[in-house]
Amino acid sequence: MRSTTVSQSPSSVAQAEPLLEVQSVTRSFGGVRALTGASLAVPRGRICGLIGPNGSGKTTLFNIITGYERADAGRVRLDGKEVTGLAPERIFAMGVGRTFQITRIFARLSVLDNMLIATQRRERWWRSMLRGAGSAEEVERAMELLRFVGLAGHARALAGELSYGQRKLLELAYVLVADPELLMLDEPAGGVNPTLIGQLAERIRELNEQGKTFLIVEHNMELVMSLCDQVSVMSFGSVVVTGPPEEVRADPRVLEAYLGLDDEEDDLVESGGGTSGGR
Ligand code: ADP
Ligand code: MG
Numbered sequence: 001m002r003s004t005t006v007s008q009s010p011s012s013v014a015q016a017e018p019l020l021e022v023q024s025v026t027r028s029f030g031g032v033r034a035l036t037g038a039s040l041a042v043p044r045g046r047i048c049g050l051i052g053p054n055g056s057g058k059t060t061l062f063n064i065i066t067g068y069e070r071a072d073a074g075r076v077r078l079d080g081k082e083v084t085g086l087a088p089e090r091i092f093a094m095g096v097g098r099t100f101q102i103t104r105i106f107a108r109l110s111v112l113d114n115m116l117i118a119t120q121r122r123e124r125w126w127r128s129m130l131r132g133a134g135s136a137e138e139v140e141r142a143m144e145l146l147r148f149v150g151l152a153g154h155a156r157a158l159a160g161e162l163s164y165g166q167r168k169l170l171e172l173a174y175v176l177v178a179d180p181e182l183l184m185l186d187e188p189a190g191g192v193n194p195t196l197i198g199q200l201a202e203r204i205r206e207l208n209e210q211g212k213t214f215l216i217v218e219h220n221m222e223l224v225m226s227l228c229d230q231v232s233v234m235s236f237g238s239v240v241v242t243g244p245p246e247e248v249r250a251d252p253r254v255l256e257a258y259l260g261l262d263d264e265e266d267d268l269v270e271s272g273g274g275t276s277g278g279r
Helices: 010-015 058-065 088-093 111-119 125-130 136-148 164-176 194-209 221-227 245-250 252-258
Strands: 018-029 032-043 047-051 073-078 096-099 182-186 213-217 230-235 238-243
Touching: 018 058, 018 213, 032 047, 032 058, 032 073, 032 213, 032 230, 047 058, 047 194, 047 221, 058 182, 058 213, 088 096, 096 164, 111 136, 111 164, 136 164, 164 182, 164 194, 194 213, 194 221, 221 245, 230 245, 230 252, 238 245, 238 252
Parallel strands: 032 238, 047 213, 047 230, 096 182, 182 213
Antiparallel strands: 018 032, 018 073, 230 238
């Protein structure tokens, strides 16, 4: 329903001015060529998936886009502005929210306090903790986002007591505090139970309907195929295919990218057992 007002033809996807544009990015770690010339365009208002076997460079690409790593060559543009090499806080301030493959929440603080740290992210976090738990307005906003991800009932619990999936939802709430225009999620469903994956998918759709753009790294194919408008496939450090989910699923290059890898995790997850959460 979301896409009824937006043309879905591949040519219009290609022609629309992208919110995020990555051009020929390379990055090596010692002798490991993590990125070998990766290019990617994320159109505004879309949910874009980024898939590929383990080690194909997805997280490194995320790190470069968000300023956590430097590119050896290539460029990143956000909304037409060059952001290559800017510090993470600058890119964050420009409207890019990002979650991590391994969640980065403070386990010994309450769920609500984690949210208040996000609220005050531009101060030093310890200063904001010393200052006390934030204004009534900040608390209200934090609670509203916790309600949105279904964690309001856990606001006073220690974040470390949350289940793995709940932590991922907390991270989503955490990045939403800054009201980013682009949300980059690194394996949001990894290790998460099907019920919470469904909840996550619903929240992503809702946020997208409110106008937010997504770039999502995810191994759960059912989730990717049901959620995404466009899917890009990485192999050996570059993007080898980009297109609508049905086209990508049928593209022989995609199978090829996954072939010869015997690590279980690298297998395309075809039957997630109702993990799409989709209706
Ligand atoms: P993916 O997220 O697709 O699994 P990564 O971007 O994490 O892939 O990794 C791509 C390649 O780069 C892998 O071979 C990985 O071991 C290597 N790599 C990533 N980060 C580092 C690092 N900080 N130091 C050394 N090698 C790294
Ligand atoms: Mg990764």
